[in-house]
Every structure is written in structure tokens, then in C-alpha cells.
Amino acid sequence: MATPAEIDQSLSQAQPLFQKMDQRYNAAALKWQNEIAMLERRVHDCYEDVDLGNGDKIAVRTALSEEEMLEYGAIEQRKTELEKDDPELSRLTYRQIELMTANPLITADWLEENKDKWPVNDALAIMQAFLEGIMTRRMNRVGDLQKFRTE
Helix, strand or coil: CCCHHHHHHHHHHHHHHHHHHHHHHHHHHHHHHHHHHHHHHHHHHCEEEEEEECCEEEEEECCCCHHHHHHHHHHHHHHHCCCCCCHHHHHHHHHHHHHHECCCCCCHHHHHHCHHHCCHHHHHHHHHHHHHHHHHHHHHHHHHHHHHHHC
16 A cells, blocks of 8 residues: 555646646637637627618628527517507617627617618618628538538
């Protein structure tokens, strides 16, 4: 049986190995944590600049969270149930534009309070660009899957 001094000596000799093992585990954990942080960042930072004409551009988000996509879909569903002159229709559309744009200052409240300060055509361009982006990404995924299956 080893004495306490022999055990201490063995442990101190093995210490560099323990440190290497810790570094490997920490590096792997950090890699995965960084990946999670990247996904979280993309929800807020991924956007495309959409040309509104005359060189004016606005940032339209390209990576909504699942919760935001569900909200967007629920708004779309609710809009189909409303009459064209229902004031709720505008409020719902403002919320959709808020979800679509990357600018945190463009909110549903701002849009409603400043109706005279932004063109409806620009809102339509934002919505069109957002929906086109979704469709393009879906079509690209389908194309990628079809190529993958044939290889």
C-alpha cells in the first residue's frame, strides 16, 4: 500500500496530464457554447439590406426565432379573419413589419404613431423582400436536398 507521501508524489507527477485533460474538455465545451451563442446571435443579427429605391436601403431580418415565426404565422391567420376596414388589421401589419425589420427603433407603436412619416410602398417592399427571402431559402434547401440524394 502506498504512503500518503507516495500518493502526493504520484498526483503531482500526473498534474500536467490532468491539466491537459481539463484543457481538452474546456476547449470542447467552449466550442459548443460558442456555437449556441452564434445561433442566438443570428436571430438578432442576420439581415439583408433591401433597396427601397433611390439608393435607400433598410435591413430586413433573415433569421427569425421559432417563437417569432409562430407569432408571424398567427398574425397572418388573424389577418385573414378580418374585414379590410378593421383597424386591427393595421396594428397586426405593424407588428409584422416590426418582426421583419432589424432596426430596433422600428416598432409597431412607432409605425402607428408616425403613419405620416413612412411610405406604405416601403412597407410593402419590406414585406415582399421578407417573404421572398423565406421562399428563396426554402427553395435552396429543397435544391440542396435533391442534389444530396442524387450523389
